[in-house]
Amino acid sequence: MSNATLTISSKNYSSWSLRGWLLCRMAGLDFDEETVATDDVEARQELLLLSPSVRSVPRLTNGNVTVWDTLAIAEYMAEIAPNAGLLPADQAARAHCRAVSGEMHSGFYNLRSALPMNLKARHASFKIFSGARPDVERIKTIWTECLEKYGGPYLFGPKPTVADAMYAPVCTRFRTYAVPLDPALSAYCETIFHWSLMQEWTQGALIEPDEIVELEVEF
Structure with a gap:
């Protein structure tokens, strides 16, 4: 048994669980x-209200350390x-990575409400x-700037960073809801989809019972 436990929610619907994982x-x-369980009050809040700071998920316990905010998990992992x-x-690139990751963490509420994560769904x-x-459009701009500046295929170069973990659920949303992307951004999403960790998570999502019939989000 491991010394660490990561508490997550639905692999199909929970974008914040995916990031922490x-x-x-x-x-x-x-x-x-x-x-x-998805009938847990806080878990449903995380899924339906799309909150990055609901304490229940994702939550990491590692020995005597407990950390639950996604960016806090990222910084703890980096430590x-x-x-x-x-x-x-590189210091400048590191600051840039933290900035775009923080922007994802604290913003884009309208996108989260309009395009909730659902790995099993596909809309033509x-x-x-x-x-x-x-x-x-802002996310497209962030991706374009990073890919052009650092050369891809990930946002900050040849290997995935915190930023890719933060934006990976957005790639799935864009695929689910058929958001038009230019070739460079489509290629970035394909890089994320072929990332072995994303494939592992997706396999888990696809075999997950459909416990939530519909996400009823007010917007």
Whole structure:
């Protein structure tokens, strides 16, 4: 039994659980998964209100350390696994990575409401309501700037970083809701989809029971 436990929620619907899980796996942490039932009040809040700070999930317990905020998990992983490359080695790139990761963590509420994560769903077309369109365009701009500046295929170069863990659920949303992307951004999403950790998570999501019939989000 591992000394660490990561508490998560639905692999199909929970974008914040995915982020926390990716960060721990990227750091090489040996941990057990503990799944909160989707009828748990806080778990449903995390899924339906799309909150990054609901205390129940994701929550990492590692020995006597407990950390539950996604960015706090990222920083903790970077501290205990400094050679894992979760943050770029270059100081300026590292600051840039933290900035775009923080922007994902604290913003894009309209996009989250309009395009909730659902790995099992595929829409041939989907009308995005006007409030979410600026979020979509801002994410496209962030990705374009990072890929052009650092050369891809990940946002900060040849290996995934915290930023890729933070934006990986967005790639799945864009695929689910058929969001048009230019070739460079489509290629980035394909890089994320072929990432072995994402494939592992997705396999788990696809065999998960459909416990939540519909996400009823007000927007």
